[in-house]
Amino acid sequence: MSDLSLLAEFEQYEVSDKYKKEKDAKFFKWIKILVIALVAVLLAELFLLKVVHPSMGAPKIVFSGNSNYSTEQLMNLLAELPVNNWFTFDTEGAASRLSAVSGIDSVNIEKSFPDKVKISITERESVAMMFVNDNGRTVPIQIDKNGVLFSNTSGGVAEDGSVPIISGIPVEHLAEGMRIPAKYRVLIEQIAKIQVLPQKYFAAISEICVVPKTYGNYELMLIPVNSKIRVLTGRSLNEESLQFMMVVLDVVNSLEPDVTEIDLRYDAVSYRTAVSKDVGGENLD
Numbered sequence: 068m069s070d071l072s073l074l075a076e077f078e079q080y081e082v083s084d085k086y087k088k089e090k091d092a093k094f095f096k097w098i099k100i101l102v103i104a105l106v107a108v109l110l111a112e113l114f115l116l117k118v119v120h121p122s123m124g125a126p127k128i129v130f131s132g133n134s135n136y137s138t139e140q141l142m143n144l145l146a147e148l149p150v151n152n153w154f155t156f157d158t159e160g161a162a163s164r165l166s167a168v169s170g171i172d173s174v175n176i177e178k179s180f181p182d183k184v185k186i187s188i189t190e191r192e193s194v195a196m197m198f199v200n201d202n203g204r205t206v207p208i209q210i211d212k213n214g215v216l217f218s219n220t221s222g223g224v225a226e227d228g229s230v231p232i233i234s235g236i237p238v239e240h241l242a243e244g245m246r247i248p249a250k251y252r253v254l255i256e257q258i259a260k261i262q263v264l265p266q267k268y269f270a271a272i273s274e275i276c277v278v279p280k281t282y283g284n285y286e287l288m289l290i291p292v293n294s295k296i297r298v299l300t301g302r303s304l305n306e307e308s309l310q311f312m313m314v315v316l317d318v319v320n321s322l323e324p325d326v327t328e329i330d331l332r333y334d335a336v337s338y339r340t341a342v343s344k345d346v347g348g349e350n351l352d
Contacts, residue, residue: 125150125151125152126150126152126153126156126178126182126183126184127182127183127184128142128145128183128184128186129183129184129185129186130186130187130188131185131186131187131188132187132188132189132190133188133190134190135170135190135219136168136170136171136188136190141165141186141188144164144165144168145161145164145165148160148161148164153178153180153181153182153183153184156178156184158176158178158184161174161176161184161186162174162176165186165188167244169191169215169216169217169218169244170190170191170209170217170218170219171188171189171190171191172189172190172191172211173189174186174187174188174189175187175189191209191211191215191217192211192212193209193210193211193219193230194210194211194212194230194255194258194259194262195209195210195230195231195232195233195255195258195275196208196209196210196219196230196231196232196233197210197232197233197234197236197238198232198234199238199241200241201241206241207219208241209230210233210247210255212255212256212259213246213252213255214246214247214249214251214252214255215244215245215246216238216241216242216244216245216246216247217244229262229267229269229270230262230269231258231269231272231274231275232273232274232275233254233274233275233276233277234274234275234276234277235276235277235278235279235285236248236251236277250283250284250285251277251285253302254275254277254287254302254304257303257304257305258275258304260305261304261305261306261309264306266306268306268309270292271291271292271313272289272290272291272292272309273290273291273292273293273294274289274290275287275288275289275290275304276288276289276290276297278299284302285302286299286300286301286302286332287299287300287301287302287304288300289312291316294316295327296316296319296320296326296327296328296329297327297328297329298312298315298316298328298329298331299328299329299330299331299332300312300331300332301331301332308331311331312329312331315329315331315336316329319338323338323340325340325341326338326339326340327339327340327341
């Protein structure tokens, strides 16, 4: 075979090899494009499944901070609120409906993409309670530190005696969320300060009676637990006055077992017995 034939054959092989390589390169290029397209489609479907689809459905509402109100009760309050999807969830409307409940002090709502709505509830804490007439029924009503009246779904008195019963505060009509008259809020503030003390002073008091005075002011009458004795005091209710009352009760009970009333007003201590009730009592000073 001549050199020219060998050269022509070699050139033909080079052309064939080059063509094959170009063909393989195009093939792998299309494979790569197909793989990228499939991955893109898969990611798009994953995005639709995990992000778009959840956000277009009814959001998942998660409550926190609620102890007196169940999740079912709170959800019922939002039942009439139009909830189509996460994007259109009305946070202001939800907050307004929940805040209208007398036992709820504040509401904070946070939307968490793609499908969660986190609602944090701050409930009112009872400082005192009273019994009021509501359409012929006597019902318990709670009072918070700001003097706001609200219902407690548990409906009872704190077992540790930390929440005292108050009587004598005028409530002409019962409307949950209303506040007691301004002049009695000082008493509620005093009670709140006593409640944070380590001693459970109100566990020894059955009832705090508000006694109105002629010119618009008031005084207090305290009724100790398991006792028929009434203790008259001024408007100042604090740790010192309660400690003094308990000391006087012990002394008077040891001296006169038939005492019905102790008067701690006007910087003096006096008491009345069942016999001396009609003649004004006796002074311990």
